[in-house]
Amino acid sequence: MNVKVIKVGEDILGANEEKARANKSRLDGYGVLTVDIMSSPGAGKTSLIMATIKHMKDKASTAVIEGDVASSVDADKINEMGIPVVQINTAGGCHLDANMVEIALNGLPLEDTDLLLIENVGNLICPNAFILGEDKRVMISSMPEGDDKPYKYPAMFADSDVVLLNKIDLQPHLEFDVDNFKKIVTGLNPDVIFLPVSCKTGEGMDAWFDWLESVVKGKKKK
Amino acid sequence: MHEYSITESMLSLALEKANEASASKITGINLVVGDLSGVVKECVQFYFDFLARGTIASGAELAFEAKPTQVRCHKCDNVFTPSDGNWACPECHETGIEIVSGRECYMESIEVE
Numbered sequence: 001m002n003v004k005v006i007k008v009g010e011d012i013l014g015a016n017e018e019k020a021r022a023n024k025s026r027l028d029g030y031g032v033l034t035v036d037i038m039s040s041p042g043a044g045k046t047s048l049i050m051a052t053i054k055h056m057k058d059k060a061s062t063a064v065i066e067g068d069v070a071s072s073v074d075a076d077k078i079n080e081m082g083i084p085v086v087q088i089n090t091a092g093g094c095h096l097d098a099n100m101v102e103i104a105l106n107g108l109p110l111e112d113t114d115l116l117l118i119e120n121v122g123n124l125i126c127p128n129a130f131i132l133g134e135d136k137r138v139m140i141s142s143m144p145e146g147d148d149k150p151y152k153y154p155a156m157f158a159d160s161d162v163v164l165l166n167k168i169d170l171q172p173h174l175e176f177d178v179d180n181f182k183k184i185v186t187g188l189n190p191d192v193i194f195l196p197v198s199c200k201t202g203e204g205m206d207a208w209f210d211w212l213e214s215v216v217k218g219k220k221k222k
Numbered sequence: 223m224h225e226y227s228i229t230e231s232m233l234s235l236a237l238e239k240a241n242e243a244s245a246s247k248i249t250g251i252n253l254v255v256g257d258l259s260g261v262v263k264e265c266v267q268f269y270f271d272f273l274a275r276g277t278i279a280s281g282a283e284l285a286f287e288a289k290p291t292q293v294r295c296h297k298c299d300n301v302f303t304p305s306d307g308n309w310a311c312p313e314c315h316e317t318g319i320e321i322v323s324g325r326e327c328y329m330e331s332i333e334v335e
Contacts, residue, residue, distance in 0.1 A: 003250075006243050008329040012232045012253070094224050125260045126224040129327070151307050155258050158321055187309065187317035190296065 016130055019098035023105065023133025030110040032063075033219040034118065035212075036096075036132055038156065039140035041122030044166040046074045047199035048140060048208075049117050053083055055209050060114035060216050065104045067096040067121045074119065084108050095127040096120050102133075115216050124153040128160075136215060142167040143174050147181040150188055157185050162193045164208060169198040225265035228327070232266070233273050236332050240278060245334030248279040252331045256289040258324035282333075291324030 011017065027034050037045050049064060056062050063084040066075040075087035086104040088096060101118065108116070118134065120127045128137070139160035141149050144167060150157040157163060163185050165178070182194055193211060197204035232253070240248050255261045263286045274280045294301050295311035296318035302311065310317050 003333050003335055004243070004245070006239055006245075006332050006334060008235070008239050008331050010235060011328045012228055012235060013327065015231055015234070093227065095227075097227060129224070129259065148307065151304075151309055154309070154321065155260075155325060183317055184309070187319060188321075190318060 013129065016098045019102060020131040020133045023098055023102055024135075026105065027110070027116065027133055027135075030113065031220050032110055032113050032116050033136075033216045034116040034132075034134045035136045035138055036118045036120055036127075036134035037138050037140065038120045038124075038127045038160070039122060039142070040124050040145060043122070043140045043142040043145065044164075044199050045119045045122065045140060046077065048164065048166070048197075049119055050077065050081070051199050051202075051205060052117065052209070052212065053078065053081055055205070056115060056212070056216075059213060061112055062115045062117060063108045063110075063113045065096075065101060065108070065116065065118045067100070067119055069093070069121060084113070090121055094121055094123045094125065095130050096132060097130045098132050114220060115212070124149070124156050128156045135219065136161045138162040138164065140164045140166050141181075143170050143176045147176050147178075147184075150181070150184040154188055157192075158188045160189065160192060162195065162208075162211065163189075165194070165196040166199055168196045168203060169201045224260065225262060226269050228261060229266050229269035229273055232329060233270065233277070233279060235329055236279055236282075237277060239329075239332055240334050243334060246278060247335040248282045248332055249335060250283045250285060250333035251279070251329065252285045252287070252333075254287045254289060254326045254328050254330050256324040256326035257291045258321065259327040261327055287330065289323050289326045292322050293319040294322050295319055 039045050053062050064078050066087045072087045075085045078085040086107040088100050137160045195207050236251050290303050295316050297316035298314045300313045
């Protein structure tokens with residue numbers, strides 16, 4: 001039998017990207033500003049989402065997709081706040097993909113939603129490789145993780161529109177060089193919006209809310 | 223664990239291309255994987271051996287071409303491979319860079335009968 005070589009030259013995640021584009025156009029149709037929130041486990045994704053829901057209460061209708069390996073602990077907290085939420089359990093999977101998000105969108109009132117927050121699975125290795133249909137990618141890095149994280153996970157930092165440095169209230173207890181961290185992050189990603197915050201004390205959160213409100217408004221106008 | 227979903231996508235792309243060419247067997251799959259893609263080739267091989275069972279790709283040999291991480295300095299345009307934990311330009315010591323290679327994760331070709 002003759003062996004033939006067939007040229008392919010296609011991205012392995014092309015099918016995910018196609019589905020993500022379909023999600024994006026569906027969300028665009030409803031004017032829903034969609035944010036993919038990525039970080040390591042415990043950096044503050046759920047705290048950020050809860051603080052954001054409270055702040056946006058009278059400003060925008062928010063919905064949430066919660067991605068976790070297992071459990072509905074986070075979704076239960078958001079559900080108690082009276083916000084539409086769909087939990088995705090990835091059953092061991094380390095990231096959300098566009099197909100999971102497509103299914104989750106079916107469970108949300110998109111026609112009444114201005115802002116969709118997607119909490120990705122806590123992981124710094126691969127969530128950035130799987131686009132979901134989002135408008136913006138926000139990454140949280142928290143002070144206890146150390147200021148060398150951008151060099152260890154450069155692609156995550158390079159792919160984010162916003163990097164939030166969370167837990168700045170812990171600075172007195174840590175050897176974390178904020179200037180050095182900012183220099184590395186902006187070195188990898190010159191267009192990034194860098195915001196030091198504390199979801200716990202509220203310090204710095206106004207800058208985050210201002211940015212989010214402006215992008216939500218920008219999307220509605222279109 | 224992301225290798226599982228990457229392998230699933232890779233296998234389905236290979237089967238689709240083989241089907242389009244009316245091939246009866248896939249004997250090899252040539253992949254290009256960047257150092258920054260976070261893909262561990264041994265994991266892909268492991269999942270592939272399992273997922274390809276019962277398909278025309280069963281037993282296909284996977285070949286991986288590795289692409290090293292390369293970045294370009296914003297200041298002096300020098301292209302270099304960062305050393306561990308040091309992404310500053312070795313020429314001008316600037317820290318502003320752009321990733322030019324290392325994120326690849328694509329299928330170059332398949333070999334079929």
